[in-house]
Amino acid sequence: MIDNKMNRRGFFKVFATVAGAAIVAPAFLRGTAQAQEKRRGAAPAAGAAGGAMPMVDPKDTVAKAVKYVEDHSKAADAKGNHCSTCGFYAKKEVRAGKEVGTCTIFAGKLVAGPGWCASWNKKA
Numbered sequence: 001m002i003d004n005k006m007n008r009r010g011f012f013k014v015f016a017t018v019a020g021a022a023i024v025a026p027a028f029l030r031g032t033a034q035a036q037e038k039r040r041g042a043a044p045a046a047g048a049a050g051g052a053m054p055m056v057d058p059k060d061t062v063a064k065a066v067k068y069v070e071d072h073s074k075a076a077d078a079k080g081n082h083c084s085t086c087g088f089y090a091k092k093e094v095r096a097g098k099e100v101g102t103c104t105i106f107a108g109k110l111v112a113g114p115g116w117c118a119s120w121n122k123k124a
């Protein structure tokens with residue numbers, strides 16, 4: 001019986017910790033993302049302050065790692081493939097006459113429809 005109470009108490013302690021983290025973590029991460037955007041001098045992420053979703057900077061570490069370019073014709077390895085035909089891409093809008101969309105690899109940012117990276121995967 002005592003063990004049962006202890007287990008219940010332990011459960012509620014763990015539950016309160018997890019629930020608290022679930023409430024605090026998104027706010028913390030949002031604040032961190034905004035601070036990073038501010039340091040870079042870019043617009044805040046969409047939803048954070050109602051601003052437009054930023055574009056992926058080809059000079060970002062992840063972008064460099066996957067050889068992301070905004071124009072697939074400038075990447076010899078692209079072989080005519082581009083973000084618009086990639087399975088990780090979802091069209092979002094047109095900016096300055098160019099289609100842009102979300103990419104699973106770059107959460108919270110947009111890639112250029114005519115862009116390309118080494119992770120290109122044919123859309124099913």
Ligand code: SF4
Pocket residue numbers: 068082083084086087088089102103104105106111115116117118119120121
């Ligand atoms: S994974 Fe696909 S959509 Fe994302 S940057 Fe690479 S080619 Fe473009």
